[in-house]
Amino acid sequence: MASRFRAWAVLAVVCLALLAGRAAAADPAGTAGRAAPHARAAAHARAGLAAAGSACDPTASLRPSGPPSVPPGSYMATIRARGHLIAGVDASTYRFGYLNPFNTKFEGFDIDMLHAVAAAIFGDPNKIQFKSIPDAERIPAIQSGSVDIVAHTMTITCERLQLVDFSTVYFDAGQRVLVQSNSPAKSIGDLGKKKVCATKGSSSLARVAAAPSHPVPVAVTYWTDCLVLLQQGEVDAVSTDDSILAGLAAQDPFTRLVGPRFSDEPYGLAISVQHPDFVRFVNAVLERIRADGRWAASYAHWFGGPAPAPPRARYKG
Numbered sequence: 001m002a003s004r005f006r007a008w009a010v011l012a013v014v015c016l017a018l019l020a021g022r023a024a025a026a027d028p029a030g031t032a033g034r035a036a037p038h039a040r041a042a043a044h045a046r047a048g049l050a051a052a053g054s055a056c057d058p059t060a061s062l063r064p065s066g067p068p069s070v071p072p073g074s075y076m077a078t079i080r081a082r083g084h085l086i087a088g089v090d091a092s093t094y095r096f097g098y099l100n101p102f103n104t105k106f107e108g109f110d111i112d113m114l115h116a117v118a119a120a121i122f123g124d125p126n127k128i129q130f131k132s133i134p135d136a137e138r139i140p141a142i143q144s145g146s147v148d149i150v151a152h153t154m155t156i157t158c159e160r161l162q163l164v165d166f167s168t169v170y171f172d173a174g175q176r177v178l179v180q181s182n183s184p185a186k187s188i189g190d191l192g193k194k195k196v197c198a199t200k201g202s203s204s205l206a207r208v209a210a211a212p213s214h215p216v217p218v219a220v221t222y223w224t225d226c227l228v229l230l231q232q233g234e235v236d237a238v239s240t241d242d243s244i245l246a247g248l249a250a251q252d253p254f255t256r257l258v259g260p261r262f263s264d265e266p267y268g269l270a271i272s273v274q275h276p277d278f279v280r281f282v283n284a285v286l287e288r289i290r291a292d293g294r295w296a297a298s299y300a301h302w303f304g305g306p307a308p309a310p311p312r313a314r315y316k317g
Contacts, residue, residue: 136201
């Protein structure tokens with residue numbers, strides 16, 4: 001019975017990825033022909049963390065100009081004239097951003113944040129065009145202008161703030177480890193020379209590569225790819241934000257989270273540096289939903305209640 005349940009769990013994860021418009025294509029670092037690209041990806045991510053330094057406060061964002069409004073000439077007015085908000089999202093991270101296989105709609109905590117932004121612009125929370133993008137495409141999508149905003153469990157870092165702007169923090173997470181239920185590992189410290197999966201372009205991959213225990217980072221495109229590799233025994237663990245790992249564990253009860261948090265991962269909504277008025281607008285929307293209970297209601301719906309106090313906004317300028 002257990003093996004049958006596991007088989008169904010694998011099938012469900014793969015189907016979710018397919019419905020999101022992509023197959024869960026595995027890319028393990030142990031594959032001889034691809035070990036070098038993974039090593040380069042991990043080294044690049046590790047270098048990025050080192051380059052970020054500690055000179056900035058990544059959680060401080062632009063102060064709202066007042067309640068959310070759409071004045072003529074603003075970027076919000078441009079979005080309104082177009083008729084819909086264009087949002088870059090994940091389609092396979094259960095509870096945050098995923099394509100529900102039963103109704104083919106995007107759902108999750110990140111998606112609720114976008115509905116609040118759309119409601120403030122249009123008076124209609126559903127005027128959103130969703131674009132499913134992998135972790136590595138989040139910043140390029142913002143910089144190219146192909147999306148207005150990214151809601152994609154994206155950690156605010158000083159390095160990323162050199163490339164895009166962010167809202168205030170709307171969710172706090174921390175990196176942990178997911179393993180098979182029968183694994184002896186109790187933390188990242190027990191995974192020396194073991195394969196640990198994370199996505200390309202994520203801060204999680206950098207932290208795996210930098211871990212003192214020297215695990216072997218395995219870079220893939222989507223978090224569902226990591227879960228399938230773990231289920232197939234191709235990797236020993238998955239490491240990312242505990243919020244994402246909890247969603248993966250909910251899809252496969254033969255896995256478990258281990259160890260304490262070994263990083264802080266404050267999530268922000270990413271926006272182009274060319275649109276500071278939109279950053280202030282989004283921060284005004286976040287202020288409103290923190291105060292009126294919508295943030296707490298979304299949290300309770302997706303993660304179970306009672307909801308904690310939402311992250312306190314920090315501002316600059």
